[in-house]
Amino acid sequence: MEAVEAVLTGKYPAKNHARRVAQYIKKKNPDASGVLYLEGQKTRMIEDNDETHPRQRRYFNYMTGCPLPDAYFTYDITNDKSTLFIPPIDPESVIWSGLPLSEEEALALYDVDVVQTSNEVAASLARPNPTATVYGIADQVSDHITFLQFKSTDLTLLKEAIEECRVVKDDYEVALTKKANAISTIAHTAVLKAVKKARNERELEGLFIEKCIANGAREQAYHGIFASGEAAATLHYVKNYEPLEGKLNLLLDAGGEYSCYASDITRTFPINGKFSKESRAIYDIVLEMQHTCTNMLKEGVVWDDVHLEAHKIAIDGLLSLGVLQGDKEDILKSRTSVAFFPHGLGHYLGMDTHDTGGHPNYADKDTMFRYLRVRGKLPAGSIITVEPGIYFCRFIIEPFLQDPVHSQYINFDVLNKYWAVGGVRIEDNILITKTGYENLTTAIKDVAEMEKIISES
Template identity: 80%
Template sequence: MASVEAVLAGKYPAKAHVKRVVEYIRKKDPGATGVLYLEAQKTKMIEDNDEAAPFRQRRFFYYLTGCDLPDAYYTYDIESDKSTLFIPPIDADSVIWSGLPLSEEEALAQYDIDQVRTTNEVNSTLASLSPKGKVWAIANQISDHITFLPFEQNDFTLLKEAIEECRVCKDEYEVALTKKANAISNIAHTAVLKAVKHAKNERELEALFIERCIANGAREQAYHSIVASGTAAATLHYMKNYEPMEGKLNLLLDAGGEYKCYASDITRTFPINGKFSKESRSVYDIVLKMNHVCMNMLKQDVLWDDVHLQAHKIAIDGLLKLGILKGDTEDILKSRTSVAFFPHGLGHYLGMDTHDTGGHPNYEDTDTMFRYLRVRGKLPTGSIITVEPGIYFCRFIIDPYLRDPVHAAYINKDVLDRYWDVGGVRIEDNVLITKDGFENLTTVVKDVDEIEKIICSS
């Protein structure tokens, strides 16, 4: 197998992606012909300001082009199998401030595209294409000056669906991008581990993580980092990242760099002083077992609901041994009392978005154990999914269970009271599904002895 760097030395496989998308469209609309049309994200100005807002490329556009330029356009003529990228022409006033933009020749060499033109040629190019087929575009992502009048029909729904579904199964290049994002994030996570014992505030560690990502080639973050110390770790998407850390037990770090539009999403939980407390270690061991057992269930066509259910069974067994839960295992499972301690889904697809497309969640599910699963159904080969079990001690979530006589019968409050300061423990890896198993793309340390050794020796 080629190395990550060898794979990434080639072009992003845009033409292979567009052919996959057309194949999907033709399953829904046999004999489909015409033109696929997409627009890049526009340059947007900050309100009441002369500065541009941070740019984030539209993922639909990137999937078919590999192009990260703003204000670009794309067409693909199905009949001729010809793709065209339209890039902004040179603006002399802009060159004064920003330098020369990418030329048409440079763009053709850089991207997996058949031809490159400038954006003032989009309408004339559309007019020259065969009008017999449809224009396949995405609703609300079409500029006002663009016209599809020469074409007999328009479809503004199926292209979006096709790209979302095709994005689920990654090719070799996309896997390499995800591995690269994970490798950079590993460097950043390790740096935080080495610094945590001496840090005074959460923001110091967030700054360190971002600095290490940028220094190693991941300028963007896949999402806003979660740097949660103490009881803040019980907040699933904690946003503050500025609280002092003195006197707190653990740090939950959920952070991942993004490399060329592909995300990593990694969580680790570790002791701030370098040594897990008895309570923290016991909870950590349960979550680590959930992580290992569930990951080892993974392979092509495994039902994600079943893997999530297994995570709850392990959580229940572990919390029973600690005395936090009491009663019969099956009764606890049926009552869904474990949802008080593990309220979220086991994971989600990962790709160009942290919570990637194609998962078909059902947030209207009346079963609280499955309501927040971001992925439902069987996992296909080539999909990348996060495995992120957790156990949390959040008063806002648990208190209603304690007031409910059905759930309260299974919770030992006296024992529970010893665990509030643990906050929460989550362990998250990024996993590639293969025909017969899986490949864990995440290399960040999670063994207790190794974690404590790194922190204490720093």
């Protein structure tokens, strides 16, 4: 982690991000000139509460690295000049929250050329610029802001440009993701050590969050999944309070967020320290799916093809167990495997857990690809999750059993042995390189090692 910490001693590379976004706009419009305009999240109260909503707008964060609410940003394309506008001192607020960041402090912290206070935004935009365009984001421009001095206003292209630029990460963003993964691995390991003695899911969720906060990740990247027994078949399980007694496995899908960058890690392990025969068989299939698919990754690989390979391995594995029966090519063609692996193989990861730029097609008539969050070729520098799974969800599988096409490929008697497994998912965060990949996730997934930690704890 020394190399990661060394990278993170520098500033978040906001200026380079602004340049990349401007270059994207110029590729779309070679004559583009003018100003990129963004607003940070407004201070707003949680409904029926006197607490504020803390989440910074991701578009603003990408261009500034600044978490402050009520801030503004402009970038002059022609002059390569970035300006951050931060809130001025409000004496009444100081009573409760202390002195805010000064302009000098902000300039030292953030990778921008100029820092001014937000009451100067309107005047800055009012300077005559009759030949230029202002690029903003629809529904993220305050009522008191006017663009009358510009030749034209574009409230579409900037959002697209930022979303596409966010796909390819620079070294700083990779370091932030590695840091988030390292902290989350500490938390995952803590749950592994505690699961045998825990009474319910909420104890484990509390432990995970405690370890994240204690190690520098105050926020969770998403609502974690602590699903025991058959609940592991629910893809986005939210209860996290059910008892553990009498259940086989825990599916733990959770990740901390570090400086606005997410981790997203899933592990499945036996609550009592020893996989059942059926659980181990499913785990080994999913681990093979992940291993094979990860080894396919490099710049230019088509994600759809990797997802298809995962289904082929799942079919082979379920055929070997007798859960599926018949010809594997017919099973693949009929899409019967979707009953057991209904989601996509993974998604881009960055400031959002399900990050931008994946170009999914949720209207796809092919059920195998409908929920695939990334389509097409993977660029070097992108970070993607590889998260295959096999699930035994009655609500999903039972309609397949009633269908004459699908039911011929499913052995109901063998299937009945696997309901208690619930589901198995294994998820790592993978950086795509020109020649291959780098796995950013180090949380334990080796069966012998997991079982040893649980049994000895």
